[in-house]
Amino acid sequence: MPKETFFNINTEKRKLITTAFLREFALKPFDEASISEVVKRLGIAKGSIYQYFEDKLDLFLYLLKESGDIKKNYVGSIERESYPNFWAFFKALYEAGLQFDKESPLHSHFLFNLIKNLQSPTMEHLYKEMLQSTVLAFEEMVKTEIEKGLFRNDISPDTMGFMLYRVGVSIQEQMEFKSIINPKESILNSEPVYKDKNEQLMNMVDDYILLVKPAFDKN
Amino acid sequence: MPKETFFNINTEKRKLITTAFLREFALKPFDEASISEVVKRLGIAKGSIYQYFEDKLDLFLYLLKESGDIKKNYVGSIERESYPNFWAFFKALYEAGLQFDKESPLHSHFLFNLIKNLQSPTMEHLYKEMLQSTVLAFEEMVKTEIEKGLFRNDISPDTMGFMLYRVGVSIQEQMEFKSIINPKESILNSEPVYKDKNEQLMNMVDDYILLVKPAFDKN
Amino acid sequence: MPKETFFNINTEKRKLITTAFLREFALKPFDEASISEVVKRLGIAKGSIYQYFEDKLDLFLYLLKESGDIKKNYVGSIERESYPNFWAFFKALYEAGLQFDKESPLHSHFLFNLIKNLQSPTMEHLYKEMLQSTVLAFEEMVKTEIEKGLFRNDISPDTMGFMLYRVGVSIQEQMEFKSIINPKESILNSEPVYKDKNEQLMNMVDDYILLVKPAFDKN
C-alpha cells in the first residue's frame, strides 16, 4: 500500500512513475530490478520514491495489485454459465485477456513476466502464496466440471487443476519460445505483448484445447 | 570452458569446489548466487576461482555441462525401440532420472533449479538456446510417433513437443508445489531431490500420462 | 525560540505536537530522533514543523525550556531555609520532583533522558552549558553549607558540588540499572517515570544520603 502522497501527486507524473516501474519489473526479476536506474531515467530524486512507497516491495505490490485489478475489469465478467462448455469459457478468458493486453500493454507485460519475477529469493513466500491461490482457482473449476459430469473423475482434481494452470503458462511460454512474440522488445515501445499476434495466440489456444480436451473431458 | 589450471589441481579439491558451487546455483538464480559466499565457506582464495575459470558465467557453464554429461550416462542408454510404446519409454526416462538423482544428488539439484536459474537477464540467451534444444528433442520424438501412426497428426508436432516438454516441468513443479519434495532443504543435506519419494514421483508420472495419453495417442 | 505561528495555532494541536516530540526526544538521542517519523505518527504535514520552528534544534530547545519551566513550578518553591539540614532539603527536592513526574510525565521523561540526549556531537556546546549551570547551583548550595559550618571545608567546594550533582544522576541511573523503573516502556503509555515506585525511589535517596552524609557533613 503506497503512502497517501503517491495519490496526491499530479496524475500525469504518477502515471510516468508507474509506467517506468512496470517496465522495469517487466524486464527483470525483483531482486535485479533497480530503483536507482529507473529514477535516473525518470530524472527524479531517488528520495521521492520513498515518499510514495514504503520500500521496493511496497512499490512492487502496488503495481501487482493495480495490474491485477485492471485485468479483472476485463476478465472478471466472464462467467462459466454463459458458455456451453468449459473450453469455450476458457477461450473467452483469453479473448478478454487480449483486450486487456491491448489497452493496458504495460500492465499486461508486468503480469506476463510475473512468474519469472517471483523467482527471486526475496519473493519466495509471495510466490508460493500466489501459486497456491491460482492453482486453487483452477481446481475449483475442475471440481465443478467433474460434478457436472463433464470432466473425468479418475484423476485427482488437484493434479488436473495444476495441469490446467500449467497449460496457461505453457501457451504464453510457447508463444515466446517460437519467437512469435518478443516481450523484451515490445516493452520498450509500450506495445502490447500480443500486438498483431492475437490470431496466432488464439490458434495456439485452440491447439492446446484440442490437445487437452480429450485428456479432461469425460469419455 | 575452465582454464587448464582447473584440471591440474588435486581431484579432491576440484570436487570440493564443484560441489560447493553446484549447491549455490541450486539455491539461487545466477545473478544472485555469490562467489564471495561460496569461497568463504570453502575457505579458499577468491582469486583461485579466477585462476580456474574466466568468470562467473564460465564456471556456471562448466557445471551445466558436467551435470548434463553425467545425466546422459543414465538417460542416454534408454532407447525408444526397447519399449512397446512412447509412454513406457517416457516412464523409463524418469526411472533413469531417479537413479541419477540418487547417485549424483547435487548435479540433480542443479539441473532441477536450472529453469529458475536461467530467468536472470544475464542468462536470456543461454535460456533460449537450451530450451530450443530440449524442445527440439521432444519434437523429434513426437514426429517419430506420428510417423509410426501412433500419435495424432492433426496438431502441429512442435506444439505437441513443447507440451511434452512442459509436462516434464509440470511434474517436477507440482511435486514441489504439493510439498512432497523440499529441494531447498534436501540440498543442505546433500540428499537427492526425490529421496524416499521415488514412488510418489512415479505415481505422479502415471497420473500425468493418464491425462496426456488420450491427448496424444491416435484415436 | 519557536516562530509566532506556533503560538497562533490551536492549543490542542500545539499540545499534540509538543507531546509527540517530547516522546521522541525522550526515546532517542538528538541526532537520531526523527522528525519524519513523528509527523507521520501525528498525521500532520512535515512542512508545518518548519512553520513553527527554525529547525530541529529550535524545536528541541523549546521543549527543553518548557520542561524546565514546568519543573521549576514544582521545585522552585523549595527553599533551604525551610528545612533543618541540607539532607532534608535534598529529599524535599526529590519529593517535589516526584510530583512533577506524576503530573507532567512526558516532560519528566524528556528531562530524564536529557543527559543521554545531549551526548550527540551536535549538542556538545549545549551540554557543557547546561552542565555548568546545574553544577554551579549545587556548588552554591555547598558553599552556603560550608559557610554555615555544616559541611566540611577541607575539600574544594566545586568537587563537592560536582559530586552532589553526580549523586542525583546516579540515583536515577541506578533505579534504571536495577530495573525498578523502565522508562522506554512507560513513555509509550505516557506513564510517569516513577509510577508506583515513589517509595522505592525515596528509599534509594535515603540510602544515598546515608552514604554521602558522612562524606559531606563536618565531623
Next chain:
Amino acid sequence: MPKETFFNINTEKRKLITTAFLREFALKPFDEASISEVVKRLGIAKGSIYQYFEDKLDLFLYLLKESGDIKKNYVGSIERESYPNFWAFFKALYEAGLQFDKESPLHSHFLFNLIKNLQSPTMEHLYKEMLQSTVLAFEEMVKTEIEKGLFRNDISPDTMGFMLYRVGVSIQEQMEFKSIINPKESILNSEPVYKDKNEQLMNMVDDYILLVKPAFDKN
C-alpha cells in the same frame, strides 16, 4: 571478530586503520560514527573495510576488545592484597590507567568515550551488559571489604558498588567539566587524555577518596 584478512595485512596499514576508527568512535556515538568519512580520510576503498570486518558493529567490538586487552596489561596486575587498604588500591588503579593513557592514547580515548558511545539505540543491549559486569566487579570488591570488616555493612553492597562505579565516571567527567582536559582536542593530536594533567587527575582522585572514604569505611 574481524576476518582473517585483517590480520594478514601490513601491520602498518592495520595500525592506520585501527587508529582512524579509534579516533572516530572516540569522537562520536556509534550510530553517528561514519565509516564513509573515515575511509575517505584514509584514502582507501570503502569495500576494504568489509574485507576486514563483518560490519560496523564487528569493527567496533574489535576496537573495544583490543582497547580492553591493552588496558588490562596495565591494570590487570594490580591486586588488592598488595595494598594496605582499599583506597590505596583504588589509587593504584588510576596510576596504572595513566600509564596506559600515556602509552596508548587513542585506545584510552576510545574507552574514555565508551559510555557516551554506547548511548546509541543500536547499542542498548551491549550497554546494559557492560554496565552489569562493571558494576558487578565493584560490588565484589565492596563485599570483600565488608567481609574484612573494613567497609560499613548497613547499606546494601549493590548500592555501594554502583556508587563506586559512579565515582570513577564522575572523576573523569569532572576533569572534562572543569576543562582540565579536552578530549576532543587531544584526540586530534593523538595525545593522551591526561597529557600533562596526571598530577591534577591524582589530586582529583585524592579529593574524591577523601570525600567518599568516610562514607564507605566502617566507623
Next chain:
DNA sequence: CATGAATGAGGCTTCATTCAT
C-alpha cells in the same frame, strides 16, 4: 497558516573482478 512534494547527500553493505606477490 497549512500543505506535502521534491530534494540530494549521506548512510551501510555487497559484489565480481583484478593484480601484485
Next chain:
DNA sequence: TATGAATGAAGCCTCATTCAT
C-alpha cells in the same frame, strides 16, 4: 599454481530541510 587485498560501482534506504501553492 595460489593467494587475498584492493577496488569502486551499485544497491536500498533515511533524513532534515525547502518551497511553491
